[in-house]
Amino acid sequence: MAALAAVDDRPDADNHPEPAGGELATLDFDDFFRQHYGRLLRALTAACGSREEAADAVQDAFVRAHQRWDRISRYEDPAAWVRRVAINRTRDAFRRAERGRRASLRLVRDRDPAPPPEPPSGALEAIADLPRQQRVAMALFYVHELSVREIAAAMDVSEGAVKFHLHEGRTKVRQRLDAHDD
Numbered sequence: 001m002a003a004l005a006a007v008d009d010r011p012d013a014d015n016h017p018e019p020a021g022g023e024l025a026t027l028d029f030d031d032f033f034r035q036h037y038g039r040l041l042r043a044l045t046a047a048c049g050s051r052e053e054a055a056d057a058v059q060d061a062f063v064r065a066h067q068r069w070d071r072i073s074r075y076e077d078p079a080a081w082v083r084r085v086a087i088n089r090t091r092d093a094f095r096r097a098e099r100g101r102r103a104s105l106r107l108v109r110d111r112d113p114a115p116p117p118e119p120p121s122g123a124l125e126a127i128a129d130l131p132r133q134q135r136v137a138m139a140l141f142y143v144h145e146l147s148v149r150e151i152a153a154a155m156d157v158s159e160g161a162v163k164f165h166l167h168e169g170r171t172k173v174r175q176r177l178d179a180h181d182d
Contacts, residue, residue, distance in 0.1 A: 027073040029066055036079045037062065040086060043144030047136040048090045049128045057089035058082075083146075083154045087136065094132060126176040127169070134169035137162050 037058065044054035061082045065072050072078045127138055133155070140151045141162075148166075152159045 027078065029069045029073070032065075032073070032078060033062055036082065039144050040079075040083060043139045043146075044086055044090055045139075046127060046143045047087075047139035048094065049135075053090060053093055054086075057086045057093065060089050061086035080150065080153055083140075083144075083150075084156075087154050090136075126173045129176070130169050130172055133157075133161075134165045134172070137165035138169040138173075141166055 040061075041051075041054055041058045044057055045051045048054055048057075064085055065078065065082050072081055075081055127135055130138065136155060137151055140146045140154060141148075146154065148159050148162045151162045155162065157165075
């Protein structure tokens with residue numbers, strides 16, 4: 001899994017981890033796609049709050065995997081590579097959106113701010129209000145059912161950081177749901 005941290009998902013990059021044990025590719029891409037696409041889409045939808053953004057990221061990751069399938073199919077865990085690429089894509093989209101939001105705020109700085117929207121209710125909406133790292137960790141753990149180790153590899157953080165994000169996310173969601181029940 002440590003080799004995943006060095007994966008560069010640019011089309012021109014050629015620094016992908018080496019296949020495990022030199023085995024011949026036996027995994028069919030179509031079967032692989034059917035097995036992993038839906039779960040990853042659900043997890044990233046919960047993580048980023050937008051099905052369209054998640055679908056774009058997951059589709060892009062699978063397209064890149066298909067282009068390199070002869071090599072990726074021999075990795076110890078090809079799904080981890082696809083997850084990593086998809087998470088990187090959502091991270092990039094988040095950064096672009098954040099830069100756009102800050103630019104918009106600078107443009108309308110002199111105007112009166114609109115009142116904040118009413119907070120949403122329910123568990124998924126409570127997750128949507130979490131900081132980004134907590135949202136991603138919670139979505140990968142509860143929706144995609146990954147282990148702490150797999151989440152750490154996908155997010156490129158330590159297992160301790162994943163545990164922290166999960167703990168903080170649970171605490172905030174629990175507080176939010178308790179307040180909503182009152």
